[in-house]
Amino acid sequence: MRLPGGERARLTMLYGGLLVLAGAMLIGLINFLVSQGLYTTITSAVARNPDVAPGHSSPLPTAGPASPGPVPVQRDQEALAAVKVFTRAAEQATQNRLLTISLVTLAAFAIISVALAWWMAGRVLRPVGVITRTARWLSGENLHERIALDAPAGELKQLADTFDDMLDRMEHLVGAQKRFAANAAHELRTSLAVQRAAAEIGLATSDPEAVARIRRKLIEVADSSERLIEGLLLLSVSDQGLDHREPVALDELVRTVTAEYAASRQARDHGITVQARTAPMTVRGDPVLLTHLVRNLVGNALRYNHDGGHVTVSVHGRALEVDNSGPHVPPETVPYLFEPFRRLEERRHARGEGAGLGLSIVASIAHAHHARTDAEANPGGGLSIRVVFPGPEEGR
Template structure:
């Protein structure tokens, strides 16, 4: 910052010194323009005509102006006055230059000092931001600059930096929760597998116990595979799109919904689909996962005899379902990994809690946005909008 302060000092001080030089030159020019005429005007009447010699009276030159027309002088008086005015004018201008040079030197020193002080005040917020950025670590991301200053570019810079710290803190907290939850989710099936193996194989088990252990290990392996696939899909969608092509969102939604018809029938849930042709530029595989996760989530978090309404239009995709009441305050949290509306019960088909987080990640990868609202009678309405979606 010292180099920037030196540059600003040189800039401000140079401008002030240039202004002083121009002012001194202007004053010198204006004074010298009328100085000689003013001295002649003042001195000529005071020269006695009786004391003039022939040489001084030989070449009289009258000044022009109202004074020459209204004042009666001898020719010799004018000649002597001109010689006196030349000597006096030169002395006055020399004195003016000397005083001006001394004043300019003092003014220049004062200008540099003021410029250094001014540059320090201007750059002080930048120094605060720099010092705070150097101190930042994972343990003090809660600190903010909170610059107290009038509205301006530096105040806006400090506020922007604080906003960036807010987003970084939220991101780090979300990543920490994700790591903790992922470790817990991965540890649970391993613990189940270990316990099943130790209990079932401790002695010579009967065939039915071996069959139970086998089924338990297979179910646990399926849950682990589902969890790993969800984590991989989340990581792929977070990286962004590797390819883009035109996808008919309406057709993709109809296809995915038909594939889930058996599960809907098994759960006694009615699915209503209203899909209009809408084109989206994106990855067809990721978009299929987005639709599948939304519809499957609406089926699994429902009750027998409930319904799911799926609509596709120019505004994007909307999936609404009946089911248990959802606290509106917890709805935004459902799009975080491993977040659930209810505590996990480790029931078959419960899922890993990654469905809506994958939906949000895929929507972001396509430049879209996802939102949800709790329905008054229970259930959830999720909406995914795509800025490039059109008929």
């Protein structure tokens, strides 16, 4: 049965009721034990002190010897009866007095117990109140605030710390979503602005060469916008997790994708060597998403490279590693490359330029497969990106 009122009132009723019940049981036990031996105790006390017996009078001195007869026996019987009456009366009076004092004490104890229970419940629920006020006060603008509960270690302290950890994750996610939305809006707005400007210029001239040039530019921008939208959709799908898993031969997948990029026009035009070094490895996951993961890694390594460079794709143990040559990458910027629309340089809307979603899609697909992704800058330029997949039992 649920008690009425707030949590503090319910805790007060519970604590106070338990304290009063314990006090009543203690007083009842004391009264019971005292009443059990009270008659014997009073009788023994009277027997040891005959001077306190009612009706007792000191014997009067006599001139001669006591006369024989039933008088002494009668006096003893009368004295014994008087002692019994006195003992019963004393016992009853003592029990009544003890019961009265016990009830008064229990009433005072009940009042004190309820007051202490109310104070105790307030102390226990204080962290909950702090958490509640903080949760009501928080919004998207002040997610940096924390409870930082100053209390001894315990369940409520652990709850407050867990709430702070949740706020850390929420702040990170909200910040990432804000940056993602702002960057996506910027990318789409820029593409539309380029298309609008190209269309206005193309419509304002009758030069066939200019019209053809504007036409090519519009097609390039449209292709770039299409790749951007496809990347956003793929990122959204991978963020939702996997609906099913099946065994995927990652080494075969890597060899297939690497062969495609090795024969691509971009690799031939820039003299970039694309090669694979694979050992047998099977992972459980979505083959379509894993294909996108490998394609984005190899395509990103090929796109951000220099003439005569190399791209090496390795599969060994439980790791997929892509190493490439290219421009120097500051080590402090490496962790941010996995965020959407992060690039080393500002976008120029040149032919073949990516949308800045490749590594963020890689990280999202890897997370959906419970894999760990990390990267490090190569001393001579370029990056080494590693995706470590869980073992066969862990990936189920």
